[in-house]
Amino acid sequence: MSDTEHSHDHVDEEKRDFIYIAAGAVAAVGAGAIGWPLVTQMSMAADTKAAGSIEIDLSNIDEGSQVKSLWRGKPVFVRHRTPEEIAEAEAVDVATLPDPATDNERLMPNKAGKLDPRFLVMVGVCTHFGCVPIGEQGKVDALGEYGGWYCPCHGSHYDTAGRIRKGPAPENLVIPPYEFISDTVIKVG
């Protein structure tokens, strides 16, 4: 007995290693298979994801004023810009901007396929840490140093095209996906 291959003294190391690794691999796949749902459940639920579009009527917005609407839990700004504000936004040398973009690049074409620089549509969330910038006409200091928006949390200044000009925010205010569904109504989302 003792000198056969199947004795107690002889251990087939290779076979043991194989079983050890194979069992470990199956356990790892199993852990991954149960771990993935446990982690992914925290992502957005289908209904949260779906509740995502609103319509805004631009004809109600007077020149020089801004409306805020709630879209996906965040404010959307629609500002009816004055000719001075548009001129200011267009006159900037794009190369000097922290996040370069021309004023036209921040607009969407209307039903006629043209850009209407009067209406600027943006997500009203500072790209720094997510506060709502203030930018109401007629309020002292509310427009920031560049006449657009000012974030009270950490002092970011945006210009009249919503581009970051000064402060800690890394990017321009985000333009949400939107389209004109009539001459005066836009659909955001």
Place this chain on the structure above:
Amino acid sequence: MSGHLSTYEPKYGVTKWLDKRLPIIRMGADFMTYPSPRNLNYWWTFGGILTLCLMVQIITGVILAMHYTANVDVAFADVQRIRRDVPFGWLIQPMHAVGAAMFFFAVYVHMFRGLYYGSYKAPREMIWILGCIIYLIMMATAFLGYTLPWGQMSFWGATVISNFFTAVPFVGDSLQQWILGGYSVDNPTLNRFFALHFLLPFVIAAVVGLHVWAMHHAGQNNPVGIEPKSKEDTLAFHPYYTVKDAFAVVVFLLIFAFFIFYYPDALGHADNYIEADPLATPAHIVPEWYFLPFYAILRAVPDKLMGLLLMVGAIAVLFILPWLDTSKVRSMRFRPVTRIWFILFLINSFILGWCGAATPSDIAIPMGEDKGLNFLWLSRISTLYYFAYFLLILPIMGMIEKPKELPESITKSVLGGASSGGAAS
């Protein structure tokens, strides 16, 4: 010092029976007779105070959870209902809210005590690191809990802090949405924050168990920072330190009660009495006082990712402190120069807190008309000192400083003798 011999002898039949099967009485008895250095001062009572704080938070927290609903439509009203209508809710809710602040106050004293007396040095690195982990989970728990009343500061604090994650390159936005469970802070966020806020204190309790275990294994540090050498250098934990801790706890509870009964809202922010509004950010967002120094570090650089890395680094540096301090001498009592750097570090921490509460562009130190050092620059200088203390001063001082002569033993340092250097202080 490690693993002192058990002196417990079961007297009765039932305790003898139990001792052979589950030596739980022995464990408690050994805990109570644990030999502690005889010279522990009142700074050492904060370990006990912190245990009490954790218990207060867990007990009041579980009670509040019985009356609270984590839903954006009712959460704000629920907290007011607890304070007005629930029997003794007026007492229990402030105990929990003020308790969080008291908890942080005690943990900061405890940490500064460790920094001053070199409690993080070999062989106590694991005690220190476990403590840092507890502190980190405490911060997470406090942040999650602050969201629950669903006031303006709750909402915008959660918004700003969850936006930290958008600074992570490439996956930032998806990561943030995964954490929030939506496009922005909303009902799914409140729900999960509540669940995690309930869970984490129990994780803290578990890590506290490891922290105390490591401390009993390596032995307690003491004000002169030398190891006990003989039996006369130590005293049994009970009654000597149970009584000392109890006195400190009474004083601590007096301060605690003063806030609960007279100023329950003094440490909070008035804006949190306005219900969360995702369309309007309060003009001046500030975190709770215990996060202000880190908030100042975050704002010290005008770059999102760098600011975040600095803030994370400010806590990460604590974890490697045992290897940054190169001095063999533990207690600052015997380190005349480093002691001054330490006091400056303490003052600097308060300055950082002051900067965190202020508007960066306001003038902090006036120098002439409308001129002076603004809070942004003050926070930059303070941030620099914060990091310099850990990364430059402690490593270098350990190499160049000549420490004072250490006492021969703890007993000599207490009762006097030829070499009781500075023990009278």
